[in-house]
Structure formats: C-alpha cells, structure tokens
Amino acid sequence: MATLVPPPTTPPPAPAAEAVKPEKVDYMDLPCPIPYEEIHREAMMSLKPDHFEGMRVDFTKGLNQKFSLSHSIVMGPMEVPSQSAETIKIPTANYEFGANFIDPKLMLFGRVYTDGRLSARVKCDLSENLIMKANAQLTNEPHMSHGMFNFDYKGTDYRTQFQLGNGNLLGASYIQSVTPHLSLGGEVFWTGQHRKSGIGYAARYNTDKMVASGQIANTGMVALSYVQKVSEKVSLASDLMYNYMSRDVTASFGYDYILRQCRLRGKIDSNGCTSAFLEERLNMGLNFLLSAEIDHKKKDYKFGFGLTVGE
Amino acid sequence: MSSKVVLKAKGKSTKGSKPSDDNSTSKLLKEWSTWTIKKAKVITHYGFIPLIIIIGMNSDPKPSISQLLSPV
Numbered sequence: 001m002a003t004l005v006p007p008p009t010t011p012p013p014a015p016a017a018e019a020v021k022p023e024k025v026d027y028m029d030l031p032c033p034i035p036y037e038e039i040h041r042e043a044m045m046s047l048k049p050d051h052f053e054g055m056r057v058d059f060t061k062g063l064n065q066k067f068s069l070s071h072s073i074v075m076g077p078m079e080v081p082s083q084s085a086e087t088i089k090i091p092t093a094n095y096e097f098g099a100n101f102i103d104p105k106l107m108l109f110g111r112v113y114t115d116g117r118l119s120a121r122v123k124c125d126l127s128e129n130l131i132m133k134a135n136a137q138l139t140n141e142p143h144m145s146h147g148m149f150n151f152d153y154k155g156t157d158y159r160t161q162f163q164l165g166n167g168n169l170l171g172a173s174y175i176q177s178v179t180p181h182l183s184l185g186g187e188v189f190w191t192g193q194h195r196k197s198g199i200g201y202a203a204r205y206n207t208d209k210m211v212a213s214g215q216i217a218n219t220g221m222v223a224l225s226y227v228q229k230v231s232e233k234v235s236l237a238s239d240l241m242y243n244y245m246s247r248d249v250t251a252s253f254g255y256d257y258i259l260r261q262c263r264l265r266g267k268i269d270s271n272g273c274t275s276a277f278l279e280e281r282l283n284m285g286l287n288f289l290l291s292a293e294i295d296h297k298k299k300d301y302k303f304g305f306g307l308t309v310g311e
Numbered sequence: 312m313s314s315k316v317v318l319k320a321k322g323k324s325t326k327g328s329k330p331s332d333d334n335s336t337s338k339l340l341k342e343w344s345t346w347t348i349k350k351a352k353v354i355t356h357y358g359f360i361p362l363i364i365i366i367g368m369n370s371d372p373k374p375s376i377s378q379l380l381s382p383v
Contacts (some may be wrong), residue, residue, distance in 0.1 A: 063374035067367030
C-alpha cells in the first residue's frame with residue numbers, strides 16, 4: 001500500500017531574525033503599565049530618599065518567613081510648625097513597635113508609636129486582578145485620624161483604581177499602555193470636606209535607558225521628571241514641579257549610585273537645598289545610614305546617622 | 312389705663328412642621344454610621360497590632376512565644 005507522504009512541514013521561523021530587525025508592535029499585546037500613583041517612581045526613588053535628623057536605630061527580627069517584628073528608636077530634633085519664618089525644633093525621642101505579616105495574598109503592616117499613634121497598611125489580593133489596599137493613621141486626638149481604601153483592577157494593558165477616604169474623599173484613576181513604551185492616564189478626585197474636585201492627566205515614556213514622565217492637574221500642579229540610566233550602577237534624575245496657580249517652581253537634579261556595598265543619592269534643588277543620603281551595607285543584615293540636608297535659604301542644617309539591623 | 316399683661320405660656324418649641332419620615336430615617340442612618348465608624352476606629356486602634364501578631368503566630372512554621380518576647 002502506498003503510504004501517504006506527509007506534507008512537507010514549514011520550517012519554524014528563525015528566532016534570531018526577530019531580535020535583529022525591529023519588532024513589529026503588536027498593539028493587542030502591550031505590557032501592563034505602572035500604577036498611576038507610581039508614575040514618577042524612578043524620580044521619587046532617586047531624588048527623595050527619606051532624610052532624617054538625629055539618630056535612628058531600626059531592629060527587625062524575623063520570626064518566620066512571613067512574620068517579623070520591628071523595634072525602632074528615633075532621637076532627634078523634630079520640627080514644630082510655627083507661624084514665624086524660623087523653624088522651631090524640639091528634641092524628641094520616640095520608640096516605635098511594628099509587626100509585619102507578608103504573604104503572597106495578604107500583607108499587613110502595623111506600627112505603633114509611644115504617643116499612641118497607629119499607622120496601618122493592609123494589602124489584600126481579592127482575586128488575581130483585583131487588589132484591595134487600605135491605609136490608616138489613627139491617633140488619640142479627635143479628628144486627626146485618616147484612613148483610605150483603594151481598589152485596584154489590573155487588566156491586560158490597563159489599570160484602574162478607585163479610592164475612598166475619610167473626609168468624604170473619592171478618587172478614581174485609569175492608566176493605559178498606548179505603545180510598548182508610552183502609557184497615558186488620568187484621574188479625578190473629589191473631597192467632600194473642602195468641597196474641592198480635581199482632574200489630572202499623566203504620561204510616561206520609558207525605554208531601557210531612560211524614563212520621562214509628566215503630570216498635570218487642575219489644582220495647578222505640573223510635575224515633570226526625567227531619569228537617565230547612565231550605566232548599570234549610575235543614574236541621573238531631574239525633576240520640575242510647577243504650580244501655575246501660586247507661581248511656585250522647584251527644580252532639582254540628582255544622582256543615584258547603586259554600588260555593590262552601598263547606595264548613594266544626592267541632589268541639589270533650586271530652593272538652595274542640597275542633600276545626600278548614604279546607605280552602606282557593613283555586613284549581612286547590618287546597614288549604616290547617613291543623611292545630610294543643608295538648606296542654605298532657610299539656614300536649616302540637618303544631619304542624621306542611623307543603623308538598621310536585620311533584613 | 313390698665314395695661315393688659317398678657318402671659319404667654321412658654322411652650323416647648325416644636326421643630327416647626329412635623330418631621331417627615333425621610334428625615335428621621337436619614338438622620339438615624341447618619342447617626343448609626345457615625346457610631347459604627349467611631350467603634351471601628353477604636354477597635355482598629357487597639358486591635359490591629361494584636362491581630363497581626365495572632366495571624367503571624369498561626370502561620371507555619373509556627374514560631375514560639377519565647378521567640379516573640381526575646382530580644383534576640
């Protein structure tokens with residue numbers, strides 16, 4: 001019997017050819033964009049490390065893969081808001097106890113201070129695409145506590161978020177990937193207490209080497225940022241914040257060195273403020289922090305040192 | 312001429328027209344929701360950290376109480 005000759009199979013397309021020629025953009029298969037509130041993420045991380053003044057020691061003790069307790073001592077001058085142009089600082093010492101529980105589906109983060117304040121964060125994955133986050137700062141003083149709930153839905157190439165906060169705060173935001181490198185988004189919010197509502201737009205363009213993002217809101221805020229990754233270890237960032245209602249503008253330039261044993265971030269501001277932040281890994285689980293912020297205009301000099309023990 | 316003294320009985324001031332049912336239910340709802348939010352705030356304030364500790368102590372591998380309390 002004559003065997004059927006199988007039809008000649010087409011050879012599989014050579015995978016190397018795809019990398020050589022520019023990829024044809026598949027608009028149905030765009031990557032998921034960054035969440036709307038993190039649109040300036042790289043610039044924020046490089047230009048705004050958390051500077052502190054005085055001494056701080058953080059000790060994190062892990063009891064489990066998922067559960068850890070933390071003890072933290074902060075001693076230093078704290079700024080007190082005052083009517084005069086001078087900044088008034090009062091030396092304070094605070095102890096803070098915290099507990100964290102980190103699970104792929106549920107994350108709980110709580111911190112309680114010696115003055116009775118509680119700061120709590122909850123992140124819960126209700127389903128694969130729906131995430132609920134809650135954030136609260138509770139104090140013993142009446143009317144000084146706030147809380148906020150966020151519901152995030154992640155689609156294939158878009159994200160939406162709905163926010164609900166105390167003081168009758170409602171907000172919603174949406175961000176969509178338009179090309180593999182560009183994503184555009186918008187947000188609306190409404191505060192019941194101050195009877196204000198606002199709408200804002202944001203855009204973010206990123207490649208492997210740079211990230212440029214811009215945001216504009218009808219409250220008068222315009223924020224633009226640009227981060228260039230000069231090499232694996234060095235990146236430079238710049239940021240412009242302009243408020244067209246109050247005609248207030250601030251520009252800052254900074255650098256971020258991520259080296260094997262340390263991370264050094266420094267920046268200079270158009271308000272006459274220069275600052276630097278160093279985190280050095282002395283040993284496994286032992287980090288040394290140095291923070292310096294010099295404000296030449298206000299003549300406010302803040303220097304701090306600290307130690308972080310534990311992962 | 313005798314002045315007439317008119318004694319006005321001081322009655323309890325009523326809230327104008329009788330309150331309609333809608334007003335009372337929305338008022339009740341507002342009061343009830345304010346009461347729940349106040350209670351929820353107190354419960355969260357005192358109970359959030361113990362809740363995290365209880366959830367953490369029950370996750371596996373189970374840590375022991377001595378690990379919780381010792382400073383090392």
